[in-house]
Amino acid sequence: MTMLKNLEFLKEKTLSRRFYAIVVGTFVCSACLFLIYAQILQPPQDEIIRGFIVTIFMTPLITIPFTIYAMDLNHQLCRTRNDLAQLVREDPLTKLLNRRGFYERISVNDNLEFHDKFVLQPVETVQIQHGALLILDVDNFKNINDTYGHDVGDEVLIGLAQVISKSIRDGDTAARIGGEEFAVFINGADVHDIAAVFERIKARLSEIPIYSAEENIYISVSCGAVLASTGMSFNAIYKAADEMLYKAKNSGKNCMFLNKDKVSLGVINNDQFVNQAAS
16 A cells, blocks of 8 residues: 555656646747747747747646646546556455455565566566465355355455454555455564464454354354565465465364464463554
């Protein structure tokens, strides 16, 4: 989001410069044409003076309104483009980032050129920052859809997205990357940070029903996590985290595997991290 705002600011600054350039350029061209006219036809001096005065006043009156209209139209197009760029990076249901937005946010290629060309960047070449990748999947989600309907299933996904957002810090990134699968990237994380995030999510889910219009629905999630170093391939990290998620699903669910080991929760002093994540 910050990148989009910076890009919009740069474009607005460029538009302002173009406005002045167009006005000054039009005035200079008009003056040059008038001088050429005066040299070739050589009208009387009083007519030259009168024509020059008319040129000075008429040029801004004609060019400025049209220039303002054109610049305003261009400005609206730029804003629309930025809005569309945000939409293609956002999951419409949960309002979290989608897979594309997630790739962009955690990539080390954080510059304007990359931002403009990211849609052409194959996932195999995306290199991520130092931190930890968590892949979370709703346990028994198919049963929820079959029992309560897909509308309730959507509400469960929205509720989980809110829980995840409240359980991470401002500098961390959450996304829905497909179906009932979510991803969290914790910047500069260690094992304690990873466990703290999952423990916080797990605690919130066990205490607060996700859906309560007709019946209180409590859910759990399984999680696979891996530590990542700067420059590592996202494809490789995601594959490793997905393997850990598979282990968690096959180990009773409602648990987390990190680097091939099941993580025991409730034994880590994570007060500092929890305070940073508190909403």
